[in-house]
Amino acid sequence: MSSSSASQVLPEKQNQQVERILKARNDEYGGVMVEMTNEPMEAGVFLCLLRASLSHWRQQGKNGVWIKMPIELANLVEPAVKEGFYYHHAEPKYIMLVHWLPSIANTLPASASHRVGIGAFVVNEKNEVLVVQEKNGKFRGTDVWKLPTGVVDEGEDICDAVVREVKEETGIDSKFLEILAFRQSHKSFFDKSDLFFVCMMKPLSFDIKPQEAEIEAAQWMPYEEYAAQPFVQKHELLRYVADVCRAKKDGVYSGFSAVPTETSFSKKKSYLYLNSKDVDF
């Protein structure tokens, strides 16, 4: 298809001339969003369209201009940057470019700053904890047994992510009960931060099938043996977590459970995590 196809370009009547500008939709904050399709476009063609569009949006008093640029159009990143755009965020398949037009201070939102991880404390009725040895990472080749851990996927609830990770790593079905504690750490990968939630889980099955790609071994281990490992005792953080897990296991600790809620602003269901033992709704 031609680079000036209807999907990218919107003809608009202005001063009795037909001007071609980039197709954009208004956002809620007085700005516009351009979502480029991945049809090829020459840099020169794009530059003309972009300049005409910016002039049009300036006349309209627009604030932020966003361009979601698929990776197939990597050739258009440079011309956009030359016209004053900068990077907002990127995902494997696109980069989001942004340009703040007004002379007043930029109120554009920051990008995502945290990765979210989970650790699962799964205890059976024999007071045994589900533990794994990983094939990769810091503890590869050591005899350290650790709780199953993982990263929360984009758009995934913490209480679902932990069920998924336990199943993937060990084959065990489990039910989310509570968040026992969480840790915030910084510069954990590049300049980004990390939130790591330790979750109390109830096992619903007992036969372990370790995941071939990532898990060297998995087992049910007596809690005291888990907590007594030198690597747990040596690290203040892990020792605290083990203490919290013991308190929960012994029935003397309240973490945060997950309450599904709705707000009419967003119509989306989202979980509120709170100490439901201490409050009645």
Place this chain on the structure above:
Amino acid sequence: MSSSSASQVLPEKQNQQVERILKARNDEYGGVMVEMTNEPMEAGVFLCLLRASLSHWRQQGKNGVWIKMPIELANLVEPAVKEGFYYHHAEPKYIMLVHWLPSIANTLPASASHRVGIGAFVVNEKNEVLVVQEKNGKFRGTDVWKLPTGVVDEGEDICDAVVREVKEETGIDSKFLEILAFRQSHKSFFDKSDLFFVCMMKPLSFDIKPQEAEIEAAQWMPYEEYAAQPFVQKHELLRYVADVCRAKKDGVYSGFSAVPTETSFSKKKSYLYLNSKDVDF
């Protein structure tokens, strides 16, 4: 400076010939990281260097190849993509490109997926809550009084961010006591998720000075009047939060307090948030 300056290019002896490749350092996961300086480089020069480098790293059995590309070198994004790189993440001043070389499955870490926000529940001894009306956003021009809120900066601890936001928006000094509850929501901006922490704060000063740029008005408001607002009662989530805040104010609720911890893996201090009423260290 020339595009083949020493800072970008490392001469290496190989097969008795001098080959020029991109300067890279090894990472902990069997990969390499190239940090480009922002000296201009022609796309053709970069492409030659990149191809020689990739061939060298393949021979060395490297896994992930990372290129941190400053925005000044936007012209080099396209050649990198053509050689098989894709986008990992981006910040205003750079884009991180990545290429997984081996034939085995990609184990590269995901990018940041969440933005982190805070809301402050600041109550004085007269049972009054610190509330604000914002100049921008959803509630502009309404008579809704809400808790001060804000976004946690990159590298900032939640318990510090909430003190900073209360000070910026209202001029009030305060002390972090506990996280009362938190909410996880999805697709809150583009495809990213959001974690929002409601924090109990003790006021350390009482004279309000609203922030000129963002805050229309701020005041101490009787708690019952805050909670009775139709916008609080109408939204399940806000009603729950108001109930938790009431329980805390009345001394019958335990949230998570912040315990500073160290781990010897990282040497960095990080906060563990947990119910310290239920556990002794």
